[in-house]
Amino acid sequence: MTQAAEFIPLNIAVLTISDSRTEADDTSGQVLMERITKAGHHIAERCIVKDDIYQIRATLSQWIASPKIHAVISTGGTGVTGRDGTPEAISPLLDKEIEGFGELFRSLSYEEIKTSSIQSRAIAGVANATYIFCLPGSSGACRTGWDRLIEAQLDHRTRPCNLVMLMPRLLER
Numbered sequence: 001m002t003q004a005a006e007f008i009p010l011n012i013a014v015l016t017i018s019d020s021r022t023e024a025d026d027t028s029g030q031v032l033m034e035r036i037t038k039a040g041h042h043i044a045e046r047c048i049v050k051d052d053i054y055q056i057r058a059t060l061s062q063w064i065a066s067p068k069i070h071a072v073i074s075t076g077g078t079g080v081t082g083r084d085g086t087p088e089a090i091s092p093l094l095d096k097e098i099e100g101f102g103e104l105f106r107s108l109s110y111e112e113i114k115t116s117s118i119q120s121r122a123i124a125g126v127a128n129a130t131y132i133f134c135l136p137g138s139s140g141a142c143r144t145g146w147d148r149l150i151e152a153q154l155d156h157r158t159r160p161c162n163l164v165m166l167m168p169r170l171l172e173r
Contacts (some may be wrong), residue, residue: 076137094125
């Protein structure tokens, strides 16, 4: 009889991108933190930054440089307004984009919010062996993203494959 693999907890940072939120009213960041810890992972960092490309990049650059942070989940700034700049801020920092993430996120969102899902520019990728997931700023989008996509991929027990099993190979050249 094969023994079930043990869970491997990851250190995950949560980045809220908002011009108006504080820790007291950051419901989306709170949703992510609750789900991350409930799954057995650790909150490595939490930060709220303005929707400013350079502030986003500065915070994210520190986190991806840290070997202690395995993944970053951001919420906010993925829309189409003039202030929404998360994809533009993060894309240049990525070594590789995980293109299927945004596609699948919009498909799942369509089930819940119909054609409004086209307004999401959710993206994901990897930078310096750190996974990065960028979700819209609503708590519903954070629940969808974590519950239906991210949680299983950050659990090495997920079969047939998951992102955690690839972590030792992310820095291969």
